[in-house]
Amino acid sequence: MAKTYAEINEKIRKGKAVVVTAEEIIDIVDQKGAKKAAEEVDVVTTGTFGPMCSSGAFLNIGHTKPRLKIQKAWLNEVMACCGLAAVDMYIGCTESPVEDPLNKVFPGNFSYGGGHVIHDLVAGKDIRLQAEAYGTDCYPRKKLDSWLNIKDLNEAFLFNPRNAYQNYNVAVNASNDRTIYTYLGVLRPNFGNANYCSAGQLSPLLNDPLFKTIGIGTRIFLGGGTGYVVWQGTQHNPEVPRSENGCVRMPGGTISVLGDLKQMKPEWLMGASFIGYGCTLIVGLGIPIPILNEEIVRYTAIRDEEIYAPIMDYSIAYPQREPKTLGEVNYKELKTGKITINGKTVPTGPLSSYPKARKVALALKERIQKGKFLLGEPVQLLPSVGSGYTFKGFVERPVNKVEQ
Amino acid sequence: MISRRLVLHFPLAIIDKPIICQMVKDYGITFNILKANIIPNKEGLLILEVSGKEKDVESALEYLNRLNVQIDPLAQDIKRNDEKCTHCGVCTVFCPTEALAIDRATMEVDYDAGKCIACEACVKVCPTQAIEVYF
């Protein structure tokens, strides 16, 4: 018995929808079977809470008097991207302040950056805005140095071109003498630790591996507010190797998401610093999966032990773009705190917070149960297997054929 | 007479050598072990209170220095800011004493200040700067 989005939304409006999290659905399907579970459950909520570097926010500050066409702008000394109309800008989360020593004294601390600016904005703190312009007849002003608060902005919306990676590499350091500092954290030599970054069985795109329900217009939990999937994310890659259950065995799909920053909460959108690497934004994101039929409920019942991630050496293979992996490991193994690589026991370190992912899924469940959150029916699903959509590396065509 | 509380990190290569014994014999100091820990394949860790004549304590520390033992004063107090901590867990692989450890049932990160030896290994790896050092 298949259900439609309209039928599920009608139940949500009446406060009668049966909503469970991606953890809870596992036992339900186990005990009742997929057929019965699909009849009884209307929505499964997912969640993730991890660093997502391809994140940032568009801001419109309103027009100054006299007018200014901003050419360059800094928010708490972090440069925003201003190649847009007069008072629009985009603040990217990995940007560092102009005077930051970066990695000059290695490894740099990166204690403040674009992600922290976004966090401070959301927390309602005043931000220092400095701007410069060359001046035109219609926009004569050339300089601005002012405090700025989110409540005074016209629009402030988070627009993250790539979030919620469907699965990710497990990072290790195979070198024997050098600690390395990566976006997956500090990695000690000789396989000293293995860091991973996915909510596994709770992770949004792992619960809809073939994008049967997620697409443009899917309404989501984003940074504590409401957001939308607006496109496939950059580097979306549905054609990667998959298990029989459809689950990707490598980083696969991604989503572009957008949402009103003014609704978001600082506990769900946090600035983060990765020593020796840079700064970023930790994003809390959850997607409701409508249980339209038995096939979909089966996907949502995926368990950690059925999700395999590739182990990748970040000392050589990753930076040199060598496709070689050091084997696979599943999330249940990762979550025990130890895995075995080439016979060696290696402690595992998670970067994505599982307790917070669970809270996202629970918060979304509660909003839906209370009738405060309706499902968005996608106008177009994300490219899936068979679409031919792939992720290519850069093909370099040197302009000057000089020896490097 | 002086007395100092110290954190000693022994490199893997010298873990099994009778260094402290030698130190006591050669420099005539007394010591009290506050905590000892050897983490297989990582390092050895000893928190000591050493007492003796100032000159002797200093010579003893120089001796340890020559053996590549890292010496830190145990003077800091490490606190976790619960508002900033996201319970990601990445600090736990760097904590030598399991003062920071994941409760595998909930995946939440517990901090046991009693086990902390103020090595500060967790401070810089925490993405949200949730570990605070007080002097």
Ligand code: SF4
């Ligand atoms: S690394 Fe920081 S945020 Fe993560 S669990 Fe440890 S203290 Fe908390």
Ligand code: SF4
């Ligand atoms: S300072 Fe941090 S890493 Fe070192 S023992 Fe204390 S909690 Fe563990």
